[in-house]
Amino acid sequence: MTLKNRNLWLIAPAVTLIGVCFLYPVLWLLQRSVSEPVWGLQNYETVFGKAVYVGVLWNTASIAGATTLLCALIGFPVAYSMVHSRPWIRKLLIFVVLIPFWTSILVRSFAWLVILQRGGIINDLLIGIGLIAQPLDLVYNRFGVLLGMVQILLPFMVFPLFSVMARIDGSFFKAATNLGANPLRAFFRVYLPLTMPGLATGAMLVFIISLGYFITPEMLGGRGDTMIAQLIFQRIDEFGDWPLASALAIVLLVGTGLLFIVINSIFKLRGGRS
Amino acid sequence: MTEPLLKLDNIGKAYGAVDAAKDINLDVAPGEFVTFLGPSGSGKTTTLMMVAGFTEPTAGHIHLGGKPLDPIPVWKRDIGMVFQHYALFPHMSVAQNVSFPLEMRGVSKRDRKQQVEQALEMVGLSGFGKRLPKELSGGQQQRVALARAMVFRPSLLLMDEPLGALDKKLREHMQLEIMHLHKNMGTTVIYVTHDQEEALVMSDRIAVFNNGRIEQIGSPRDLYEAPQTKFVADFIGETNFITGKAEAVSGQGARVRGLAGQLGTDLNEGAPAVLAIRPERLHVVNGHAVEGDDNSLSGTVREVIYLGQSRKAIIALEDGTEVSALEQAAQAEATALEVGAPAALSFRARDARILADV
Amino acid sequence: MFYSAKFWGGLRGVINALLVVYMLAPLVIVLVISFSSALFLTFPPPGLSLQWYDKMFSNPTWSRSLITTLKIMVPAAAIATILGTAAALALSRMQSKWALFIRGVLMAPLIIPVIITAAAIFGVFRIWGLYGNLQGLILAHVILTLPYVLSTVSANLVMFDKRLEDAAANCGAPPWTTFRRITLPLISPSVLSGMLFAMVISFDELVVSLFLSTPRVRPVTVQMWSNIKGDTDPTIAAIATVLFLFSLIALLADGVARRKSGRAAGL
Numbered sequence: 001m002t003l004k005n006r007n008l009w010l011i012a013p014a015v016t017l018i019g020v021c022f023l024y025p026v027l028w029l030l031q032r033s034v035s036e037p038v039w040g041l042q043n044y045e046t047v048f049g050k051a052v053y054v055g056v057l058w059n060t061a062s063i064a065g066a067t068t069l070l071c072a073l074i075g076f077p078v079a080y081s082m083v084h085s086r087p088w089i090r091k092l093l094i095f096v097v098l099i100p101f102w103t104s105i106l107v108r109s110f111a112w113l114v115i116l117q118r119g120g121i122i123n124d125l126l127i128g129i130g131l132i133a134q135p136l137d138l139v140y141n142r143f144g145v146l147l148g149m150v151q152i153l154l155p156f157m158v159f160p161l162f163s164v165m166a167r168i169d170g171s172f173f174k175a176a177t178n179l180g181a182n183p184l185r186a187f188f189r190v191y192l193p194l195t196m197p198g199l200a201t202g203a204m205l206v207f208i209i210s211l212g213y214f215i216t217p218e219m220l221g222g223r224g225d226t227m228i229a230q231l232i233f234q235r236i237d238e239f240g241d242w243p244l245a246s247a248l249a250i251v252l253l254v255g256t257g258l259l260f261i262v263i264n265s266i267f268k269l270r271g272g273r274s
Numbered sequence: 275m276t277e278p279l280l281k282l283d284n285i286g287k288a289y290g291a292v293d294a295a296k297d298i299n300l301d302v303a304p305g306e307f308v309t310f311l312g313p314s315g316s317g318k319t320t321t322l323m324m325v326a327g328f329t330e331p332t333a334g335h336i337h338l339g340g341k342p343l344d345p346i347p348v349w350k351r352d353i354g355m356v357f358q359h360y361a362l363f364p365h366m367s368v369a370q371n372v373s374f375p376l377e378m379r380g381v382s383k384r385d386r387k388q389q390v391e392q393a394l395e396m397v398g399l400s401g402f403g404k405r406l407p408k409e410l411s412g413g414q415q416q417r418v419a420l421a422r423a424m425v426f427r428p429s430l431l432l433m434d435e436p437l438g439a440l441d442k443k444l445r446e447h448m449q450l451e452i453m454h455l456h457k458n459m460g461t462t463v464i465y466v467t468h469d470q471e472e473a474l475v476m477s478d479r480i481a482v483f484n485n486g487r488i489e490q491i492g493s494p495r496d497l498y499e500a501p502q503t504k505f506v507a508d509f510i511g512e513t514n515f516i517t518g519k520a521e522a523v524s525g526q527g528a529r530v531r532g533l534a535g536q537l538g539t540d541l542n543e544g545a546p547a548v549l550a551i552r553p554e555r556l557h558v559v560n561g562h563a564v565e566g567d568d569n570s571l572s573g574t575v576r577e578v579i580y581l582g583q584s585r586k587a588i589i590a591l592e593d594g595t596e597v598s599a600l601e602q603a604a605q606a607e608a609t610a611l612e613v614g615a616p617a618a619l620s621f622r623a624r625d626a627r628i629l630a631d632v
Numbered sequence: 633m634f635y636s637a638k639f640w641g642g643l644r645g646v647i648n649a650l651l652v653v654y655m656l657a658p659l660v661i662v663l664v665i666s667f668s669s670a671l672f673l674t675f676p677p678p679g680l681s682l683q684w685y686d687k688m689f690s691n692p693t694w695s696r697s698l699i700t701t702l703k704i705m706v707p708a709a710a711i712a713t714i715l716g717t718a719a720a721l722a723l724s725r726m727q728s729k730w731a732l733f734i735r736g737v738l739m740a741p742l743i744i745p746v747i748i749t750a751a752a753i754f755g756v757f758r759i760w761g762l763y764g765n766l767q768g769l770i771l772a773h774v775i776l777t778l779p780y781v782l783s784t785v786s787a788n789l790v791m792f793d794k795r796l797e798d799a800a801a802n803c804g805a806p807p808w809t810t811f812r813r814i815t816l817p818l819i820s821p822s823v824l825s826g827m828l829f830a831m832v833i834s835f836d837e838l839v840v841s842l843f844l845s846t847p848r849v850r851p852v853t854v855q856m857w858s859n860i861k862g863d864t865d866p867t868i869a870a871i872a873t874v875l876f877l878f879s880l881i882a883l884l885a886d887g888v889a890r891r892k893s894g895r896a897a898g899l
Binding site for chain 3: 006008219
């Protein structure tokens, strides 16, 4: 028995399984998107032609974009605070931010529902103390979606930022102020550029992951917040519309893939220069 | 020579067009301590790995105790090995580590216990059996590795830079211990190192590796006093080279740039050659003739280095070649040297080797 | 004010507190409500009781779905652990370009949006008769969890000293013995960690299960999903708490395993 053979036997089951039960289905999906009802690109024309679908694509991009922006705005001070806190506080914060990796999105989206809905805790509280007379619409709208998604995706922003910030030498900032920059300018001219790699990595992760989100927008979003994943589910679940659902899935797949490649290559170019 | 224990018959290992080792021929007698010496990438470790069975030779055959080794897998070879950085099993105690090869050979539990104790005692680690490897110092880990490699009494023991991770003092101490163990146990050892001093101290014979080949095999004294190639002369100890062409080739002797020396290898008249002379054989005379010296040359003193028990003088010859001469303190007193002053040098023809210049 | 250390320290404290509230408060509230004595999702609850846990376990819909989840999770995690570990071992020994490609393919279910995987698997599994039964769900969960095992074990194998295997062979251990006595004990913390990961992912999985399950074979997450979309009572809070506790226990178990391995193996 040679070493090569042994590796072959070790890897064959996993590769076979993924090949048959994953790669083949994805290819099958690709095929259906161009072969039904007749061969051609008509399904893609529908996706990019009809206002309803274009609206969903726009929703998807804008929700992902807003989530990314909010994650950056919240993640930056959080990561900074983590780096500069005492060790036990840092450990606590890491644990707190890590919880999303381990708890189901379903549970956490449900929790937001309990808090935000019309008969939910916040409305009860505000009405109870007489601040408002009518319950506020805090959920089933864009606000609810973003609140839920940012909470879930925050770690993907915080950890890249944290690892970059932890390596930034405090003397840079001191040097900048010593050279006459006020703290604000020192921040924008020295600190922020140094954290750029972490910020960019985090933004890429958050944006790409948000594009395919399903559970949170479905539970916390309203009619106007339908994202592409929800549309795929609807087309299959309610209408059995495989051709269009396949086309949408392939658009999502290619879209995220292209985005990944483009951003990655921009990174490499930059990394090469500096 | 008695029947060799290990016979390497023209073995080689090629990775595509690159030869990691080529034309390796070596007989190792029972009880011998043979060192593979060479710079990194010279093929010494590759050769060792072929003997151990981790690397399959692409040419030639290996025989151990008269039997071909090629078809035998690693775990049936019965060759002990001390790995670089020891490779002690981190999840097993010291005793479990040493016991492992016995267990693999189906030795009964009671015998195992006794033999493990013996082996640990042999390396001076009795009572350390229950510890984990990482609780031991580097030198102690080294001993455990030694015990594990020897506990099943292999006929051949391989050691791959076993002292590389230790500091100088501990190294020298362990060199002596390994030599004593070798003498007491009578095990045949193949030892890989890139440290020429270590090789000179420990070995019965040294095989000097370079570019995947063995340049020369011989006793430490042979290699030092009678190198056959320029590489060997350069790699072992310090040597002065005077380059030129082989002249007046006759029998055992020849000349380079008019200086006589012993032929270290076959050379044709006019072939590029070097004359190699050790610094301690090169004498600064400056008026005090040294008896028996039959070659002389002259130059300018560039540097004088005081080394306590000796003095080293760097002298530039007329063509710019720098040579160094090493003299004992007592001798040095007779010839005071000043930087920039002319110096006359001499040496004996029988101390110089004339080698091919490659 | 800008230059005072007190100000910055205080600001950091505020940020930290807000973060903890934002990340944890929803979970804590659900946890508390699950012990509520009220009939609705009110907070703070007027009193405490275990009635919703009682209801969860006595209601056949919930108890059956919990059992279904376990019936999917246990075999799926076991298969994913074995196949993923084997693949990680093979890939760690392969150096060709193929190894990189194969790794990419095996990791793909983790990287591409899960809705695509779900739609694709559903489309094909329906044709193969793997829809609405345990086999289909188990297979799908193996696909989804295998990348987690592969990446966890691979990360450990990077640090694994392969000369230990050489040393074992030199000591006379044949390959299988070497694997059993040396390799497996040394990588077992990461295998365990990967398995826990696989269990949590399978336990919490919703999207693919949503496609593949029917009312007869329905894991707990799908049951919860359909109830949230209908009317909600605190039973769902109890279910959510169970899901959360499962993750928490797995997280703690993983932490313990890691710490232990750090002490014993010292990799």
